[in-house]
Amino acid sequence: MKAALLEGPKNIRVADIPKPAAGKGVLLRVRACGICGSDMKFYNYGDRVKKFPQILGHEVAGEVVEVGSGVDSLAVGDRIALRNEVQCGRCPACLKGLENVCENIEDVIGVTIPGGLAEYMLLTEEIIEKGLANKMPEKMAYEEGALAEPLGCVVNGLEFARMEEGKSVLVIGAGPIGCMIINLARIMGASEIVVVDKNQKRLDMARPFGADHYVYGENFLDDVLGLSKGGYDVVMSACSDSKAHEKAILAAGRGGFVNLFGGIAKGLDDAVSFPNNFIHYRQCSVGGTFSQTRHHHKRALQYLAAGKIKAGEIITHKFGLDEAEKAIKTVQNQECLKVMVLP
Ligand SMILES: [Zn+2]
Ligand SMILES: [Zn+2]
Incomplete structure (x- = not known):
């Protein structure tokens, strides 16, 4: 072979x-x-x-x-x-x-x-x-079946971040994972989705996924806060940059959930620091998810089968x-x- x-x-x-x-x-x-x-x-x-x-x-x-x-x-x-x-x-x-x-x-x-x-x-x-x-469900194309693996990670990530109908979502990173987050957050009933990236080409490629706002640049915090009503309910940091993770936390709204979804490459500084009182007085949750269980993988296949991805x-x-x-x-x-x- x-x-x-x-x-x-x-x-x-x-x-x-x-x-x-x-x-x-x-x-x-x-x-x-x-x-x-x-x-x-x-x-x-x-x-x-x-x-x-x-x-x-x-x-x-x-x-x-x-x-x-x-x-x-x-x-x-x-x-x-x-x-x-x-x-x-x-x-x-x-x-x-x-x-x-x-x-x-x-x-x-x-x-x-x-x-x-x-x-x-x-x-x-x-x-x-x-x-x-x-x-795989009947009639699903093999390419879609292969997508269930990365999508399963996204299902895990959004469930962990308590994604629910009516919540506002900030996505940091417009790569394939970021685009799947936009796609799935919309299916799950997001009221408003903002996506940021420092790569304009990637932002352009993320257009078909229908976020409400596309923000370009590395220093995005003021811009994205300006677009929100006091921060976001769900923040997904789908990049491998601890500085972006720090901004992700500061973009959380009251009662918000922040998922530091992207691991930091071995050898790079992965320390993320944030003001305690910021999360304390807003009752924010900051966490991270990795990979998926078999249940997330099955749910990903169901979302794909429903034709909404x-x-x-x-x-x-x-x-x-x-x-x-x-x-x-x-x-x-x-x-x-x-x-x-x-x-
Ligand atoms: Zn993978
Ligand atoms: Zn074990």
């Missing part, structure tokens, strides 16, 4: 390698694999990759083509979408239903075990047992497997929203 092998940092080679055997798992014919911002860390620095060569890609959808011994939950022809972290199922976090922040995540699809930038991918017994594979606008670029490296560089250059590889 053809696969895009990450042979070391910044080095991808498309090669023919043996097709994996189903064993006690199932073999998936990969039909779509999204490229994620986090893939840049794996591609550029080999972050978290335990051994090379590795096959990147964790936003995967495909069709089951072979079922191994003892698997009865999946059948040939099933159309599957994946989330990416193999949780332990036993630690205090897992037992509380927070499998997304499991203490013992050992394997991550497309990072420590081969992912979706290949014609075929093995779903091990463990991946199946731990609920990483969800069946603008998948056609979120996916701005499509590449074949031979162009896997070009696909990654397109994400690197931030000239896109979601990039899909169709192996």
